[in-house]
Amino acid sequence: MDIKRNWRIWVLALAVMLSLALVLTQGLSFGIDFSGGTELKMELEKGGDDNVGLTTRILKERLNGLGLKSVQVLPEVDKKHITIKVSTTDPAELEQVRNILYQQAFFEQFVDGDLCAKGDEIQLDVSRTGGSAVVTGRSWQVFVRTTGDGPARCGKAMKGKVGHMTDIFLDRPREAAILLEDSLCSELAGMDFTNNADDVGYTDLEFLETRANIPVLCFTESEAEEEEEEEEPRELNESLMEELGIVVESNETGGNETEENETVELPQNDQVIEELRALAGQNITKVILSVNITALPADIRDAVEELNLTVEVVPKDPDQPFHSREDPDSWIDAVTGLKSTLEIQEGLTYGTPIYSSVFTGSSESPEEAQKTVDSYQIWLSSGNLPIKIEIVLEKPNLPEFGARFLNMSMIVALVAIILVGIVIAIRYREPKISMFILCITLSEVIIILGFASLVSWELDLAAVAGIIAAVGTGVDHQVVITDETLRGERKRSDDKRLWDVKGAINRAFFIIFTAAATTVGAMLPLMSIIDLKGFAFTTIVGVLIGIMVTRPAYARIVELIT
């Protein structure tokens, strides 16, 4: 075929092949209507741009930490509601989601392990003219105010500590201890902790124990399983007895015992258990592990269960270090909630109360600086979301229903296409034309799906309806093109007068362009309603693909076959 004259057909063929390749390699992502998931609607106590924007960012950050397959946090146009779509219908996971939504994250600022400010003692300085956050090129500043006990405590904590580091934590585990196996402890002890260019003098282990204030207990891996099993009953009895006694008592005796026992070659794990007991007697309610509880030596496992400690597992990737400045998701960051480390400047270190201060630094690029500032705003506001929120709707879409919807959508589409084909066949009584119209229609569907795959648009029920709408208009427009051209054709043979096929096609395209523009105009405002966004999106994409790719190609095909 002559490529120069028929380039429109080639463009169509190329688009179809590309789309097919995209759909086959990338796949399509389906929304919660089809794949199952839950839609939650949050209502803000008070609406407005600032509230809804910040709340959206905070909720997104919190939910992303859950590790669900897909999380969407979508502010609504009324600026008073936020729709959240999560890809789970599991009751336990939903409970987690609810907790996270209502949870108040806790901000803490430490200096060498001494608390400076916490919770809502520290806030963004919103009264400052010029805003509480300033980005100039690559450098950034966040202005904060300290209230309550904060100013005095910060003054004391920073006294004489020019050049020391101050650490910022969000949701630092306040009642937890870390349980690690020996080898990992030595790894921790052997690494220098650096979370800031000028951050020196601490190993990873020291950071955890001193700066983050979380006790670290190291146990030895069970070498001889049988031996331990033998020991188990004895130990259980022992621990039962201890449990019956008073905690303080067991503390005292425990301390003596271990010192004695260490020389009598009892495993180090007994000491760990004693320490665990002591900590539980204080305020520890949780242990953080890097492995599953079942991987712990039996005696320690029993102790954890007996002391009724909750277990949190933060898996450690053996190929990754415990901490790296570049990786904000490193193990230490995840465990401690460490967000940032800044150097203390002179002026804050005289021991006098600090009422206002500024977090400052510079990033790799202006964009990075903006991101940092955004993050600070989130961290500082996390103690209290800018506004109270309430879950006003919780709508689970069970996967069983979704799968059926998807099947039915396909049946509906198939039946619809067949019926359209029948109507076209009756009208034109020309198999070639019917065939081409159906082919073009199918290519249009394929290209829309290809585009959705390209931009990873989640297909929901509304999107499928949009595809039907786009295809419907597509068929209409092909009928217009066919009729305009065929009339021209008929005229030419009837009148022996030269009929301008191009003119006819131009007129057809006037109709098509006007109709397409009207449809796009009608659909654009719909983008603002979250549940209908998918509909508007696929319709607009379909109409645009129609006027740019498929309609021109069809017009050329009709010219060729008449």
Place this chain on the structure above:
Amino acid sequence: MDFYDRVFGKTDYRILALLPPLLGLLLIPLAMNIPLGIDFVGGTEVQIVAERALSESAVSGAVAACVSDAHISIQDLGGKTTILVKTKEDLTKACLDESFSSNLGFTDEELKKVIPSTFKPELGRTLLDQGINVFMIAVILMVIVVFLAFRTVIPSIAVISAALFDIIIALGLLSLFGIELTLAGVAALLMLVGYSVDTDIMLTTRTLKQANKPFDQSVNEAFVTGITMTGTTLAAMTSIIVVTSFLEMEAMAQIAYVLVAGLVADLFTTWFMNVGILKWYTGRKGGLAPSRFKFSLFRD
């Protein structure tokens, strides 16, 4: 090719032209009072999956213990049953749990997954307001596009009023048959605008932009094209109604109902009302159409 003339030629075009607006005006009260679905007025929806086969009457009985009026649809998935309950009343989890465990023997594990979603009426109101706003903006944008395309007042007004009457008649018919309007229906109404404008623009272009052709002949030719356009869509939508009557799928059914009602209305507004307006308009202009047509983006 004189199909249109043969069918409608004997009747005065002015009478034909008056019929659709009259019907539209008559249906306005019905359209205004169309029953609204639970996403607009509030209510409860719950999806339930039971790990065994359940009979429809058993489920209905269990639901009836909690609410007096509910729409229940049940699908047997071979050993599994999916149940969808929709009601405008308050359906609490406590009541469902109680009734489903005593009447249908649901286990605690199964009940855990039963989470009724309650749509608050205020929320529905907000959504309805949003829907109306969006609809207004969409209509304004459509008006702008049509005026820009034709740049003549009367034909543009004809196209727009046809679309508006289509919407009114569609809503009126749905209301007459007691079909509730849901959010998907709003989308369908905008789809309808698109389809309605398609045929009207086609008719207007054919009659006004071909000055060398008699008006009636243009209408006859346009009619055949228009019927094909509307016919394909009607066929597709009717097939959806048939399919969804066996396989419950509310959103799709809603779209199909709105479009079928609207497209039937469109046949009248386009081929009675608009043909009449255009005939009167070209007659007043002395049979000569304005020759403003200079549209040729697609030139070889």
